[in-house]
Amino acid sequence: GAVVSQHPSRVICKSGTxxxxxxxxxxxxATTMFWYRQFPKQSLMLMATSNEGSKAxxxxxxxxxxxxxxxxxxxxxTLTVTSAHxxxxxxxxxxxxxxxxxxxxxxxxxxxxx
Amino acid sequence: AQSVTQLDSHVSVSEGxxxxxxxxxxxxxxxxxxxxxxxPNKGLQLLLKYTSAATLVKxxxxxxxEFKKSETSFHLTKPSAHMSxxxxxxxxxxxxxxxxxxxxxxxxxxxxxx
Numbered sequence: 001g002a003v004v005s006q007h008p009s010r011v012i013c014k015s016g017t018x019x020x021x022x023x024x025x026x027x028x029x030a031t032t033m034f035w036y037r038q039f040p041k042q043s044l045m046l047m048a049t050s051n052e053g054s055k056a057x058x059x060x061x062x063x064x065x066x067x068x069x070x071x072x073x074x075x076x077x078t079l080t081v082t083s084a085h086x087x088x089x090x091x092x093x094x095x096x097x098x099x100x101x102x103x104x105x106x107x108x109x110x111x112x113x114x
Numbered sequence: 115a116q117s118v119t120q121l122d123s124h125v126s127v128s129e130g131x132x133x134x135x136x137x138x139x140x141x142x143x144x145x146x147x148x149x150x151x152x153x154p155n156k157g158l159q160l161l162l163k164y165t166s167a168a169t170l171v172k173x174x175x176x177x178x179x180e181f182k183k184s185e186t187s188f189h190l191t192k193p194s195a196h197m198s199x200x201x202x203x204x205x206x207x208x209x210x211x212x213x214x215x216x217x218x219x220x221x222x223x224x225x226x227x228x
Contacts, residue, residue, distance in 0.1 A: 006157070034216070043204065043218045044158075093157055099146050099165060099214055107157040 002028050004096050006106025013084055013113055021079045021109045023094030029074035030096035034103075035067075038091040050077040084113040116141045118207045118219035126225040127195045135190040135222045137205030147188045148206040148216070149179055158204065164188060175199070200226045 003026040013019050023033055031052045036044040048069055049057040056069035066088075068080040077096075081088055089112050097103040121136040139145055146165045150158040162173025169181040179190045188205060205219040 004157075041223075043220045045218075046215060049213075049215070091155070095158075095216075099208060102160055102163060103148070103216060104160075105150075105158040108155065110155060 002097060002101065002104040004094065004104045004106045006094055006109055008109060009107060010110045011112070013111070015085055015113055016083055018080055018082045019084055019111060021081075021092055021094075021111075023077045023079070023096070023106050025075045025096045025104075028096075028101075030077075031074060032098070033071060033077040033094055033096045035069065035077075035079050036093045036095070038093060038108075040091075044093060047079075052077075081111065084111070086113045089113045116145065116207050116209050116212050116217050118205050118217055120203075120205050120219035120222050122222050123220065124223045124225065126227065128227045129197055130194050133190075133192040133195045133199065133224065135203050135205075135224070137188045137190065137219060138186050139188060139205070139207045140186065141207055141209050141211075143209045143211045146208045147179075147181060148208070149173065149177065149188075149190045150204045150206060152202045152204065152221075154201075161190070161203075195224075195226050197226050197228065200224055 005024045007022045033050040035047045038044045047062045050069045050071040052071045058064045071077040093108045095103045095105040117140045119138045148163045149161040152158050161177045162171045164171050164181045172178045177192045203222045206216050208216050
């Protein structure tokens with residue numbers, strides 16, 4: 001079946017630094033990937049839709065300059081949290097796929113900003 | 115617009131007894147509906163999906179769900195709970211009108227008592 005690999009699974013960074021999270025589709029090509037954020041004991045909220053070869057589409061209220069998304073190939077999308085602050089601490093999850101074949105999710109990245 | 119309401123934030127069952135997780139959706143168009151399971155600090159695993167075929171959908175690990183258009187519901191059931199079923203469950207809706215984006219319900223945490 002389709003596999004999405006997300007790395008790293010956990011990261012701790014200092015306030016003011018940037019962190020990059022990678023999302024790879026291992027056995028299929030993904031022209032579109034999705035980035036979600038999940039606060040503790042809450043549901044997933046879509047942050048942005050990553051489009052291969054073009055700009056990402058951000059959901060309302062998501063700062064595009066803070067959450068940089070790059071989708072340079074059909075198998076890789078990256079999310080960079082720039083100038084991270086403690087309030088950016090969260091669980092970030094990517095997914096790829098579509099209605100026909102289903103959406104596959106990565107295993108998530110726990111970001112802690114100290 | 116599309117939305118999903120999971121009627122119970124927590125469900126507690128005894129091992130070997132039935133599980134019922136309730137989900138109601140709102141959508142202007144014929145929806146695609148999914149149930150995902152999330153174990154702590156993990157990504158999401160697809161249990162089953164409805165995409166306008168049979169209204170009774172069978173999924174993995176003994177779960178099934180029934181799409182009832184008249185009730186705008188997509189409840190998830192399992193005849194006999196296992197300890198490994200303890201997790202967070204999300205009901206998800208998607209429609210072409212929403213660009214096939216996924217909208218998540220608030221989640222239901224399942225506790226299985228021995």
